[in-house]
Amino acid sequence: MLKWLEKNLPKIVMAPAVGLIGWFVYGFVLWTLYISFTNSKILPKYELWGVGQYVKLWGSRKWLIAVDNLLIFTALFLIFCVVIGIILAIFLDQKIRAEGVLRTIYLYPMALSFIVTGTAWKWILNPTLGIQKMFIDWGFENFTFDWLVNREMAIYTIVIAGVWQSAGFVMALFLAGLRSVEDEIVKAAKIDGANLFTVYWKILLPMMRPVFFTSFVILVHISIKSYDLIVALTQGGPGISTTMPALYMTQTAFHKSQVGLSAASAIMMFMAVAAVIIPYLYSELRRENAR
Amino acid sequence: MQDKLQASYKQLEMKSKYTNMFLRWFLYFALILFALYFIFPLYVMVVTSLKTMEEIRQGTLLTWPSGLNFDSWAVAWGGRGYGAGDTFLRPYFWNSFKMVIPAVFFSTFIGAMTGYVLTKWRFKGDQWVFLFLLFGCFIPFQAILLPMARTLGVLGISNSIIGLVLVHTVYGIPFTTLFFRNYYISVPTELVKAARIDGAGFFKIFFKILLPISAPIIVVTVIWQFTQIWNDFLFGSTFSFGKAAPIQVALNNMVLSSTSVKEYNVDMASAIIAGIPTLIVYVLAGKYFIRGLTSGAVKG
Numbered sequence: 001m002l003k004w005l006e007k008n009l010p011k012i013v014m015a016p017a018v019g020l021i022g023w024f025v026y027g028f029v030l031w032t033l034y035i036s037f038t039n040s041k042i043l044p045k046y047e048l049w050g051v052g053q054y055v056k057l058w059g060s061r062k063w064l065i066a067v068d069n070l071l072i073f074t075a076l077f078l079i080f081c082v083v084i085g086i087i088l089a090i091f092l093d094q095k096i097r098a099e100g101v102l103r104t105i106y107l108y109p110m111a112l113s114f115i116v117t118g119t120a121w122k123w124i125l126n127p128t129l130g131i132q133k134m135f136i137d138w139g140f141e142n143f144t145f146d147w148l149v150n151r152e153m154a155i156y157t158i159v160i161a162g163v164w165q166s167a168g169f170v171m172a173l174f175l176a177g178l179r180s181v182e183d184e185i186v187k188a189a190k191i192d193g194a195n196l197f198t199v200y201w202k203i204l205l206p207m208m209r210p211v212f213f214t215s216f217v218i219l220v221h222i223s224i225k226s227y228d229l230i231v232a233l234t235q236g237g238p239g240i241s242t243t244m245p246a247l248y249m250t251q252t253a254f255h256k257s258q259v260g261l262s263a264a265s266a267i268m269m270f271m272a273v274a275a276v277i278i279p280y281l282y283s284e285l286r287r288e289n290a291r
Numbered sequence: 292m293q294d295k296l297q298a299s300y301k302q303l304e305m306k307s308k309y310t311n312m313f314l315r316w317f318l319y320f321a322l323i324l325f326a327l328y329f330i331f332p333l334y335v336m337v338v339t340s341l342k343t344m345e346e347i348r349q350g351t352l353l354t355w356p357s358g359l360n361f362d363s364w365a366v367a368w369g370g371r372g373y374g375a376g377d378t379f380l381r382p383y384f385w386n387s388f389k390m391v392i393p394a395v396f397f398s399t400f401i402g403a404m405t406g407y408v409l410t411k412w413r414f415k416g417d418q419w420v421f422l423f424l425l426f427g428c429f430i431p432f433q434a435i436l437l438p439m440a441r442t443l444g445v446l447g448i449s450n451s452i453i454g455l456v457l458v459h460t461v462y463g464i465p466f467t468t469l470f471f472r473n474y475y476i477s478v479p480t481e482l483v484k485a486a487r488i489d490g491a492g493f494f495k496i497f498f499k500i501l502l503p504i505s506a507p508i509i510v511v512t513v514i515w516q517f518t519q520i521w522n523d524f525l526f527g528s529t530f531s532f533g534k535a536a537p538i539q540v541a542l543n544n545m546v547l548s549s550t551s552v553k554e555y556n557v558d559m560a561s562a563i564i565a566g567i568p569t570l571i572v573y574v575l576a577g578k579y580f581i582r583g584l585t586s587g588a589v590k591g
Contacts, residue, residue, distance in 0.1 A: 010408040010493060013404050013408055014405055017404075018423070018424070020464060021423065021427050021461070025426070025427045025465075028434070028435035029434050032434050032436075084325075096319075103577075104577055105326045107573075109329065110584065112566045112570065113524060113539050115542055115565070116542065116562045117332065119542065119546050119559070119562040120336045120559070122546075123558065131352065134351040134353065164329070168329070173585055225431050227433075227524070228524040232546070235547075246431070250525075259437060266431070269431045273429060281425060281426065289418075
């Protein structure tokens with residue numbers, strides 16, 4: 001008995017983690033999947049009802065708006081974060097004085113919650129006293145900036161705040177990537193007459209392929225999960241114009257008491273994330289095994 | 292050969308000295324411009340929190356406050372003292388600490404143990420176990436929200452700090468395991484093997500050999516977990532309300548439920564109070580914070 005215990009001690013120590021994750025992650029996803037096939041309203045019911053919730057979901061205008069918004073947000077969020085992140089990383093990589101201070105400034109938004117930064121952006125972007133007023137007071141009398149309360153444009157305010165928050169993160173990833181490249185490669189290219197631009201564009205950035213891939217995965221993942229920022233900035237408004245899937249899910253479950261429908265939307269989100277993450281984990285693991 | 296290369300490289304550097312000088316000016320200009328862009332919201336938050344509502348209406352976002360006026364900070368922290376309906380952050384600030392400290396402790400401990408087994412007591416299929424845990428880093432929490440609400444209800448710990456501690460501990464395990472596993476994998480296994488031959492057991496090896504060299508990764512993990520849990524809003528807002536809410540939820544409620552007049556100065560003071568603990572940690576230990584952010588992403 002004692003022998004057995006000793007032999008299996010490592011596995012016993014692992015058991016809580018595996019058990020907890022097995023139950024609270026995998027078990028719960030399956031549970032949610034099951035609920036999505038039922039006609040649950042306020043409380044979960046457990047008689048199967050087929051795919052009715054999914055039919056209802058994809059016929060719902062609000063969900064379609066949410067998906068649309070997600071696509072717009074993800075595309076812009078990705079492009080701006082990556083472009084700003086790369087520019088900052090390359091600029092910082094030039095043996096800059098006070099690099100540490102600058103890096104700290106670029107990255108501090110990551111230490112704050114989206115609720116905190118969303119509150120700040122909401123104040124900055126509000127038309128009566130925020131940026132608009134600042135420009136008017138500076139003499140640009142016809143300046144208008146009312147995106148926050150404009151149905152068409154409100155989604156872009158979420159992009160502004162999201163990019164501001166996460167661009168520094170991409171910078172950190174690329175900076176770490178650039179720093180891991182051997183100095184000799186850059187020196188050799190310079191001796192061959194390549195200017196700095198060519199060095200980055202033709203040599204270093206192509207070497208950063210894994211970093212691009214990682215940034216892509218992480219940013220898409222952040223954008224699919226975006227919830228806090230929308231709650232703090234627009235609550236999905238004006239109207240329902242800035243609803244996103246994560247907000248749709250909680251509103252449908254906890255305000256509209258449509259638990260089955262909400263579960264269906266959660267499963268759609270889960271599938272979207274899995275489609276991005278599983279290939280990523282697979283390739284990471286292969287890379288590690290190859291070493 | 293080496294000397295010749297060095298020389299030609301030197302020559303090249305000299306030639307481009309003047310172009311370089313111009314480029315460097317441009318570089319610093321651009322970097323400072325970006326820095327201003329990133330600082331701008333923080334600056335606005337701080338100056339707004341120090342103004343009176345009158346000053347806010349008179350000036351612009353950038354206007355310097357007339358003096359150091361911490362009234363709105365006092366209101367945000369301790370309320371106005373008129374009893375019912377007076378919302379302020381103090382109790383929720385402590386709620387967050389009561390939630391964060393045990394959750395960080397448990398998730399870090401479990402992650403350290405799991406990372407230890409996965410790297411130093413390898414068994415058949417351990418790669419798959421790691422992948423199994425790792426996937427937990429990425430699941431959208433919406434997919435577990437409904438069962439979790441039900442489970443907390445059944446356990447009788449919904450709307451309580453204990454419930455939130457459980458939730459944050461569980462969903463922190465994939466990250467803490469990742470951190471420790473990636474750290475311990477670079478510790479030579481020979482060390483452990485030698486200790487095993489000397490008769491040291493499972494726990495003795497952990498506490499005598501691995502734990503003493505784990506300080507950096509413990510710092511990374513604790514900072515990461517602290518920041519994540521402190522900043523969480525989704526779990527806090529779903530599984531708690533009223534008195535048991537953590538600070539981010541309270542902040543959001545305060546900002547949304549302002550009574551007649553919108554008091555931006557109090558809103559900004561509240562936001563700063565809710566952000567200050569993680570900001571302090573970031574400023575003091577930014578290096579470790581960044582390491583946590585990029586680990587798992589840029590693996591060595």
